Amino acid sequence: MRIAVLGTGMVGRTLAxxxxxxxxxxxxxxxxxxxxxxxxxxxxxxxxxxAHPQVVVASFAEAAAGAELVVNALSGDASAAGVGAxxxxxxxVLLDVSNPLDSSGGFPPSLFVTNTDSLAEQLQRSFPExxxxxxxxxxxxxxMTGPGQLAGGDFSTFVCGNDxxxxxxxxxxxxxxxxRDVIDLGDLAGARGTEALMLIxxxxxxxxxxxxxxxxxxx
Amino acid sequence: MRIAVLGTGMVGRTLAxxxxxxxxxxxxxxxxxxxxxxxxxxxxxxxxxxAHPQVVVASFAEAAAGAELVVNALSGDASAAGVGAxxxxxxxVLLDVSNPLDSSGGFPPSLFVTNTDSLAEQLQRSFPExxxxxxxxxxxxxxMTGPGQLAGGDFSTFVCGNDxxxxxxxxxxxxxxxxRDVIDLGDLAGARGTEALMLIxxxxxxxxxxxxxxxxxxx
Numbered sequence: 530m531r532i533a534v535l536g537t538g539m540v541g542r543t544l545a546x547x548x549x550x551x552x553x554x555x556x557x558x559x560x561x562x563x564x565x566x567x568x569x570x571x572x573x574x575x576x577x578x579x580a581h582p583q584v585v586v587a588s589f590a591e592a593a594a595g596a597e598l599v600v601n602a603l604s605g606d607a608s609a610a611g612v613g614a615x616x617x618x619x620x621x622v623l624l625d626v627s628n629p630l631d632s633s634g635g636f637p638p639s640l641f642v643t644n645t646d647s648l649a650e651q652l653q654r655s656f657p658e659x660x661x662x663x664x665x666x667x668x669x670x671x672x673m674t675g676p677g678q679l680a681g682g683d684f685s686t687f688v689c690g691n692d693x694x695x696x697x698x699x700x701x702x703x704x705x706x707x708x709r710d711v712i713d714l715g716d717l718a719g720a721r722g723t724e725a726l727m728l729i730x731x732x733x734x735x736x737x738x739x740x741x742x743x744x745x746x747x748x
Numbered sequence: 749m750r751i752a753v754l755g756t757g758m759v760g761r762t763l764a765x766x767x768x769x770x771x772x773x774x775x776x777x778x779x780x781x782x783x784x785x786x787x788x789x790x791x792x793x794x795x796x797x798x799a800h801p802q803v804v805v806a807s808f809a810e811a812a813a814g815a816e817l818v819v820n821a822l823s824g825d826a827s828a829a830g831v832g833a834x835x836x837x838x839x840x841v842l843l844d845v846s847n848p849l850d851s852s853g854g855f856p857p858s859l860f861v862t863n864t865d866s867l868a869e870q871l872q873r874s875f876p877e878x879x880x881x882x883x884x885x886x887x888x889x890x891x892m893t894g895p896g897q898l899a900g901g902d903f904s905t906f907v908c909g910n911d912x913x914x915x916x917x918x919x920x921x922x923x924x925x926x927x928r929d930v931i932d933l934g935d936l937a938g939a940r941g942t943e944a945l946m947l948i949x950x951x952x953x954x955x956x957x958x959x960x961x962x963x964x965x966x967x
Contacts, residue, residue, distance in 0.1 A: 634864075640863050643862060643944070643947075644858050644859050644947070645853075679967075680966045680967075683966060684964075684966040687948075712952070712955070713955065714948075714951050714955055715955055719951050721947050721951075722947040722949075722950070722951045722952075723948060725862070725944040725945075725947045726944075726945070726948060728862075728863070728940050729906075729933075729938075729941030729944065730941075731941070732933050732938050732940075733933070733965060735934065736931070736932065736934055737965075739967070742966060744963055745903075745964040745966045746952060746961050746962075746963065746964075747899045747902060747903040747962050747963070747964045748898075748899075748956060748958070748961035748962075
């Protein structure tokens with residue numbers, strides 16, 4: 530499948546590499562590819578891109594052109610602008626893995642939308658021609674593509690969205706990545722619940738001293 | 749231990765019975781004991797009270813008098829008034845198991861406080877002489893006192909509060925009830941995370957068709 534990943538941070542890189550590894554044709558989209566590639570050093574995107582030559586690096590719009598699936602791995606506050614700049618074709622599935630973090634008040638961040646609305650719903654309203662599916666944003670990056678790295682993958686992965694076929698496409702992708710317990714939370718308002726998990730996720734990260742944990746719905 | 753449980757709903761009844769069963773001296777506090785006891789029928793408090801003769805039924809203030817631990821099992825919007833009416837002695841531990849549900853917009857309810865504040869913190873600010881500990885509010889009532897009824901108790905129970913000794917008292921109570929994985933989330937601001945779990949809890953209740961589930965932090 531042709532996949533565009535918007536965002537060059539840890540989440541974008543991890544998803545791009547993992548999805549490419551599964552045999553997908555992956556392009557990473559960024560605002561200014563030339564400038565982004567110039568960022569080197571061990572943590573720089575240029576170094577990462579050189580180590581992943583099969584992943585194309587392009588502008589938001591170039592990456593999204595012809596993609597069957599676009600992944601929003603931008604920061605929450607950059608998501609609407611980035612998705613807009615990508616000019617994604619109507620009907621395309623947008624897998625939103627972002628979180629609406631507001632770090633303006635220091636650590637821990639709060640959420641800039643929650644409770645009666647969500648970032649996923651905001652994106653769906655802004656881009657009604659896309660089919661938004663929310664998933665994967667409730668765990669640290671390496672578990673998104675390698676869930677087996679934690680307790681053999683014995684935890685839950687949530688999916689929600691307004692379009693059943695789009696959720697099905699994402700669910701098959703998740704299963705392919707090794708997610709064993711994918712829970713369909715229904716329509717996109719389910720993202721109010723999963724995005725709000727960030728509030729306890731950030732606390733757990735502090736008190737456990739590691740991001741290597743995830744949530745399981747025991748039932 | 750002498751324990752007062754404020755609230756005569758399903759959560760209050762379950763906790764009162766469970767804590768009495770463990771050998772504690774339990775009084776249930778309600779605004780108007782005579783009127784509450786007159787509510788009969790299979791679901792009425794009078795019927796329940798008759799079946800639990802060892803549990804004292806009294807006014808908020810009578811129940812709280814001399815209690816070492818007061819449990820707030822009132823609805824979120826009734827909590828501040830009920831705790832205030834109880835006139836709880838300074839230094840007493842207040843175990844808050846309520847959720848800040850706002851049902852004014854229909855189902856599912858939203859939260860009347862979240863994100864940068866919590867009901868537990870509101871109560872602590874209103875009653876600075878009490879030692880508020882938040883716990884147990886992330887699961888359905890019968891799992892609070894009988895965690896072994898779900899997967900042998902293989903899920904997580906969160907506790908947070910500003911007073912270490914108060915958390916210790918509650919943690920010992922939880923352990924006595926069979927809670928196997930009690931996670932200390934630190935100070936009372938941790939309740940922002942656990943109260944926000946209601947948003948996904950309510951969704952899961954809808955899509956799973958049962959309240960018999962709980963969250964496990966896999967790590």
